Amino acid sequence: MKKLYPDAAAALEGLLFDGMHVCAGGFGLCGIPERLIDAIRDAGTKDLTIASNNAGIDGEGLGKLLRTRQVKKMIASYVGENKEFERQYLAGELEVEFCPQGTLAERCRAGGAGIPGFYTKTGVGTQVAEGKEVKNFDGQDYILERGIFADLAIVKAWKADESGNLIFRKTARNFNQPMATAAKICVAEVEEVVPVGSLDPDGIHLPGVYVKRMIIGAPYDKKIEFRTVRQKEVAA
Amino acid sequence: MSWTRDEMAARAARELQDGFYVNLGIGIPTLVANHIPEGVEVTLQSENGMLGIGPFPFEGEEDADLINAGKQTISELPNTAYFSSADSFAMIRGGHIDLTVLGAMEVAENGDIANWMIPGKMIKGMGGAMDLVAGVKKIIVVMEHSSKNGDPKFIPACTLPLTGKNVVDMIITDIAVFQRPDHDSPFKLIEMAPGITAEDVKARTTAHYIL
Numbered sequence A: 001m002k003k004l005y006p007d008a009a010a011a012l013e014g015l016l017f018d019g020m021h022v023c024a025g026g027f028g029l030c031g032i033p034e035r036l037i038d039a040i041r042d043a044g045t046k047d048l049t050i051a052s053n054n055a056g057i058d059g060e061g062l063g064k065l066l067r068t069r070q071v072k073k074m075i076a077s078y079v080g081e082n083k084e085f086e087r088q089y090l091a092g093e094l095e096v097e098f099c100p101q102g103t104l105a106e107r108c109r110a111g112g113a114g115i116p117g118f119y120t121k122t123g124v125g126t127q128v129a130e131g132k133e134v135k136n137f138d139g140q141d142y143i144l145e146r147g148i149f150a151d152l153a154i155v156k157a158w159k160a161d162e163s164g165n166l167i168f169r170k171t172a173r174n175f176n177q178p179m180a181t182a183a184k185i186c187v188a189e190v191e192e193v194v195p196v197g198s199l200d201p202d203g204i205h206l207p208g209v210y211v212k213r214m215i216i217g218a219p220y221d222k223k224i225e226f227r228t229v230r231q232k233e234v235a236a
Numbered sequence B: 001m002s003w004t005r006d007e008m009a010a011r012a013a014r015e016l017q018d019g020f021y022v023n024l025g026i027g028i029p030t031l032v033a034n035h036i037p038e039g040v041e042v043t044l045q046s047e048n049g050m051l052g053i054g055p056f057p058f059e060g061e062e063d064a065d066l067i068n069a070g071k072q073t074i075s076e077l078p079n080t081a082y083f084s085s086a087d088s089f090a091m092i093r094g095g096h097i098d099l100t101v102l103g104a105m106e107v108a109e110n111g112d113i114a115n116w117m118i119p120g121k122m123i124k125g126m127g128g129a130m131d132l133v134a135g136v137k138k139i140i141v142v143m144e145h146s147s148k149n150g151d152p153k154f155i156p157a158c159t160l161p162l163t164g165k166n167v168v169d170m171i172i173t174d175i176a177v178f179q180r181p182d183h184d185s186p187f188k189l190i191e192m193a194p195g196i197t198a199e200d201v202k203a204r205t206t207a208h209y210i211l
Helices: A008-012 A034-043 A063-067 A083-090 A101-112 A176-181 B005-013 B028-035 B085-093 B129-135 B198-203
Strands: A021-024 A048-051 A071-076 A095-098 A117-120 A134-137 A140-146 A150-161 A183-194 A213-216 B021-024 B043-046 B050-053 B076-082 B099-102 B106-108 B138-142 B170-172 B176-179 B188-192
Touching: A008 A034, A008 A183, A008 A213, A034 A063, A034 A150, A034 A183, A048 A101, A063 A083, A101 A117, A101 A140, A101 A176, A101 B085, A101 B129, A150 A176, A176 A183, A176 B085, B005 B028, B005 B138, B005 B170, B021 B028, B028 B099, B028 B138, B043 B085, B085 B129, B099 B129, B188 B198
Parallel strands: A021 A048, A021 A150, A048 A071, A071 A095, A150 A183, A183 A213, B021 B043, B021 B099, B099 B138, B138 B170
Antiparallel strands: A117 A140, A134 A140, B043 B050, B050 B076, B170 B176, B176 B188
């Protein structure tokens, strides 16, 4: 079975429908599936529920789907640096479920592993715990959090082999790895596809079982949110 | 004389012990990395999936795939390891991180902390703060003693939505340091900035603490 598709629109064909639930990898603008986001925007799919750590920034990443009003609900841990998000949220046009970052990651990991819920001490005694079951284990309170299993996961990786085994690069792995497992189907965009046999089997970050379709998204013009540098010391 | 931001960070850095794995929050906590004591080896964790954070990269060597949790470009070290967000918070929630230093809007005398939301005003989200205060072994808060309006920030009970309940171990402000040995004990005033008296601290604090 060939997993490599010619472009993002082709890779998403037949998978998109209004009201669907999507997991989108990335942290800030690092490791976001930008080609697939563009293709969802172009397809005009509406009323999306999107689980993603962040909501992009204005006009970048998921910010593009906010601008076109395709998002009904965001499940996210941090949404700063995004004016359009703030405007829609304060105007009551966008539903938001704030989820602690680690809880969001674990909800995806669990959902992808067939675990419908788990107990965590994160958020005990806070707004996050409202309406959730509390259980005491060994003298400590924990709250019940639900696993996430979406209709579609869109992720970005560095290298893939033709069978869909993925390798991520540096901190661009982030949510891409757990989210790739947390949906009925995962579509990955990568910078390079190499022949089977050219990746070290011991160095695979995400086995190809999770990746049903993929595209080569290169060339990427990777954006940096906050460029911080130091000066080279000049010899006296 | 109150302590500067750098002096507050340096005070927090004195809590670092050799071999510690540490997560530093955004703002003053980030400055702690500049004051790691001589002979103390610590490994910094970034919750977006990295252990062994190096300094900012040299100009021209920035890599969009290599950022910290504040989305700033950073560099790697010889002992750096990368992992997923799920693994990152497994080590946080699982109690494998020794210490975290973070900022706060309010800390209550019972150890509650509020630092993620001002209803109707700030709606950015909690990021990893709730996971950190729930999972890390020791929680140090570094914050100004008073808000911009002059209101005390170490108070009897938090007024803002909580980030964590009964989790703070130590508070370092620009005028004083408070500590408690466990989560059943009250905070104790243990240090003051030069020229600050216990009376000054009392006058500017509404939380109950012991001397």
